[in-house]
Amino acid sequence: MNSRLTEAGLFLDRVTIALDGREIVTLTRRVAPGAVLTVMGPSGAGKSTLLAYVGGFLDPAFTASGRAYVDDVEITALKPEARHMGILFQDPLLFPHMSVGGNLMFALPQEVRGRRARRERMCRALEGVGLAGLEERDPATLSGGQKARVALARVLASAPRALLLDEPFSKLDAALRAQMRELVFAKARESGLPVLLVTHDVADAQAAGGDIVEIGG
Numbered sequence: 756m757n758s759r760l761t762e763a764g765l766f767l768d769r770v771t772i773a774l775d776g777r778e779i780v781t782l783t784r785r786v787a788p789g790a791v792l793t794v795m796g797p798s799g800a801g802k803s804t805l806l807a808y809v810g811g812f813l814d815p816a817f818t819a820s821g822r823a824y825v826d827d828v829e830i831t832a833l834k835p836e837a838r839h840m841g842i843l844f845q846d847p848l849l850f851p852h853m854s855v856g857g858n859l860m861f862a863l864p865q866e867v868r869g870r871r872a873r874r875e876r877m878c879r880a881l882e883g884v885g886l887a888g889l890e891e892r893d894p895a896t897l898s899g900g901q902k903a904r905v906a907l908a909r910v911l912a913s914a915p916r917a918l919l920l921d922e923p924f925s926k927l928d929a930a931l932r933a934q935m936r937e938l939v940f941a942k943a944r945e946s947g948l949p950v951l952l953v954t955h956d957v958a959d960a961q962a963a964g965g966d967i968v969e970i971g972g
């Protein structure tokens with residue numbers, strides 16, 4: 756049954772999402788490890804809805820058919836937490852009552868055992884986004900760019916199998932935005948993570964360098 760699934764990455768097989776009987780998304784795409792599929796289209800077209808489908812948190816108002824796979828494993832019926840998706844939104848959504856390090860520790864997989872190993876993993880994740888030494892900081896004291904990096908480090912620390920990015924750069928100014936997207940795409944390549952990127956910004960799509968899918972319109 757799985758004979759056609761011979762490649763790693765994210766595979767969306769005849770995914771159709773409908774709202775009130777009307778199809779708003781229909782697509783078949785493969786996203787290779789480290790590659791980015793950019794999802795564009797007008798407001799209300801269904802871009803975030805597609806991410807919700809892949810993440811497993813589609814609102815019951817929608818109906819969906821088709822299948823989703825990560826590394827040849829079907830995830831269509833799995834609960835969100837069993838899909839291991841790394842999700843970034845417009846806002847970094849850091850836990851305000853935890854230090855930067857605490858935010859990362861919280862996201863580490865349970866398989867990373869022992870205080871020392873967990874701390875080491877957390878420090879390495881921070882270092883990986885250029886924020887070594889900031890583990891004790893209160894997130895409220897960070898700049899917007901630093902918060903975005905912590906959010907990325909937290910997602911990467913969770914050992915995701917794919918990244919779902921919903922306008923993650925849109926609140927950053929132009930220079931930071933360019934830096935941040937380069938960092939995200941570099942990390943995705945380094946970790947071999949397929950990426951679904953929702954954006955309105957053509958420059959994001961160009962920087963991503965992968966396929967672009969247009970929804971709606």
Ligand SMILES: Nc1ncnc2c1ncn2[C@@H]1O[C@H](COP(=O)(O)OP(=O)(O)OP(=O)(O)O)[C@@H](O)[C@H]1O
Pocket residue numbers: 774779796797798799800801802803804805814816
């Ligand atoms: N929970 C929900 N119940 C019913 N309809 C919804 C729900 N969430 C979204 N919608 C509708 O589904 C459609 C797709 O919404 P979605 O948020 O996916 O669009 P989008 O392309 O991401 O838009 P934007 O670019 O503005 O973020 C819209 O018509 C929206 O009004």
